[in-house]
Amino acid sequence: MQVLQAGPHKLILLEIDPAAITEVAEQAGFETRTKDAAGHILLDLTATQRDTPLLLFDAADPANLGWFSRCQFYVDGRTGGVMQTPISIANKRDRSGRNVSNGLKVRIAKELPASFRLPGKQPLTEQVLYAMLSNLLGALVKTGVAVCGGTAVQPLAGRTEAPGVRN
Secondary structure: OEEEEEOOEEEEEOOOOHHHHHHHHHHOOOEEEEEEOOOEEEEEEEOOOOOOOOOEEEOOOHHHHHHHHHOOOEEEOOOOEEOOOOEEEEEEEOOOOOEEEEEEEEEEEOEEEOOOOOHHHOOOOHHHHHHHHHHHHHHHHOOOEEEEOOOOOOOOOOOOOOOOOOO
16 A cells, blocks of 8 residues: 655555455455456456346335345445445446346446545555455345445346336
8 A cells, every 4th residue: 555645635545456356256256357457446247156146236125124234335326336435336237238137347446535444434455455345245145235326336136127106
């Protein structure tokens, strides 16, 4: 981890190892393609061993109340940002434009404001990021991740379409 000062702005530069990220994803049961860019790392994840969708569900649907109460991670449905983390997700689509139920795209920011803190005021280090990514991927497979509002990120589990108009 490095600190960069550019005028009045301070940034934390995480030195994330793409091989370590790939290993974390593989341990969670995902096949991954990793692309290392200047300010972020992109992961194309697919859970090939799963017959059921990843547990990414709509937090507003009352039928998902049981999942919502067990969630450790919440996704802003308008931006794809996993709340209070440097991670964002997006749906993976097939050639016809439909969501792939066993895959996601994940973006991990390597440049963050110096004031960035995790819940509990914990500073972010590379080791903490690897553990957080492992927990997020485990939640997608075992306990569930809630999508809150918006339409940019669509749920993969539970009711995946908005309920129709009631008479």
